[in-house]
Amino acid sequence: EVQLVESGGGLVQPGGSLSLSCAASGLSFNNYWMTWVRQAPGKGLEWVANINREGRVKHYIDSVKGRFTISRDNAKNSLYLQMNSLRAEDTGVYYCARGDMDVWGKGTTVTVSS
Amino acid sequence: SHELTQPPSVSVSPGQTARITCSGDALPKQYAYWYQQKPGQAPVLLIYEHTKRPSGIPERFSGSSSGTTVTLTISGVQAEDEADYYCQSADSSVTYRVFGGGTKLTVL
Numbered sequence: 001e002v003q004l005v006e007s008g009g010g011l012v013q014p015g016g017s018l019s020l021s022c023a024a025s026g027l028s029f030n031n032y033w034m035t036w037v038r039q040a041p042g043k044g045l046e047w048v049a050n051i052n053r054e055g056r057v058k059h060y061i062d063s064v065k066g067r068f069t070i071s072r073d074n075a076k077n078s079l080y081l082q083m084n085s086l087r088a089e090d091t092g093v094y095y096c097a098r099g100d101m102d103v104w105g106k107g108t109t110v111t112v113s114s
Numbered sequence: 115s116h117e118l119t120q121p122p123s124v125s126v127s128p129g130q131t132a133r134i135t136c137s138g139d140a141l142p143k144q145y146a147y148w149y150q151q152k153p154g155q156a157p158v159l160l161i162y163e164h165t166k167r168p169s170g171i172p173e174r175f176s177g178s179s180s181g182t183t184v185t186l187t188i189s190g191v192q193a194e195d196e197a198d199y200y201c202q203s204a205d206s207s208v209t210y211r212v213f214g215g216g217t218k219l220t221v222l
Contacts, residue, residue, distance in 0.1 A: 035211070045149070045157065045200050047211040059209050095156055100147060101202065101211075102168065104156040 002026040002103050004096050009108030016086050016112070022079040022096030022105060030074040032099045036081050039107075040092040048094070049081065063089075086112045116140050116205035118214035125220040132188040134217045136201030139182055146184040147202040148177055150195075151216075157200065161186060188219070196221045 008020040022034070036048040049060045049070040058070050069082040079096050093107040118138040126132040136146060146164050149157035159168055161177035164184060174189045188195055201214040 037213075044198075044216040045151075045202075045213040047202075047213060050211065061210065100145075100162060101149075101157075102159045102162060104158075106156050 002098070004098065004103060004105035006094060006096050006105045006108040009094065009110045011111045011113065012086055013114050014087060014112055017082070017084045018086060018110060020081040020083065020094055020096075020108060020110070022081075024077045024079065024098075027098065027103075029072075029077040034070075034072060034079045034099070035097045035101055036070060036079075037095045037097055037101065037104075038090075038092045038110075039095070040089070043092070046092075051079070083110070086110075088112050116203070116210060116212050118201050118203060118212055120199075120201060120214035120217045122215070123218045123220065125222055126191050127222045128191060128193060130191055132191050132195070132219055134186045134188075134199050134201075134219070135183055136185070136214050137183045138203060138212075138214075140206045141179065141182050141184055141203060143206055144204045144208070146177070146179065148175075148186045149200045149202065150197045151200065152197045160199075191219075191221055193221050195219060 003025045005023045012018050035050040038046050038048050051058050051070045055072045067085045071080045091112050095104050095107045097104045120136050148161040151157040160175045164179040165177045176187045178185045199217045
């Protein structure tokens with residue numbers, strides 16, 4: 001069974017940093033692009049970033065460019081999202097998803113507040 | 115920028131057919147995907163590449179495409195289908211992914 005498990009969420013002050021992880025199992029991790037998607041409280045889904053199989057090609061939504069960094073470690077079957085200079089509008093549930101977003105984790109909650 | 119437009123809400127009675135549309139200029143060139151999300155849960159993929167259904171998804175869920183509009187059809191709606199539904203696609207350069215704003219399906 002394919003499983004994606006996010007971790008690393010929490011409460012952080014504006015301007016702070018947080019690092020999210022996504023542990024993958026039950027799939028050939030290095031065969032897939034991987035994606036981060038977020039959802040603000042009571043709002044819709046928002047694509048955040050994705051990364052290619054080798055980790056060399058990365059795309060970001062404009063609102064996080066220069067602040068967030070997506071990366072992966074294929075040896076550890078893990079996906080990461082380093083979030084710096086966090087803002088209140090970054091608050092929400094962060095999901096990792098496989099490829100064209102056919103499999104999702106349960107999400108981890110990020111709260112940016114003073 | 116690439117945008118996908120969905121109606122905010124759709125209401126149907128049990129047993130009827132629900133149709134949820136999603137419009138976007140890039141849809142003639144890029145595949146659309148549909149997700150169902152129930153409160154407190156992660157999204158679940160219902161339809162991929164406009165019309166294909168993953169294993170385990172009931173046959174009452176189907177997708178279609180015409181020009182700049184794709185449609186999710188739920189035939190014989192059941193109470194358990196009450197949820198938020200999102201379409202998703204790539205921009206024309208396949209750089210960004212975008213979600214529609216979501217449609218809340220209410221089963222009367």
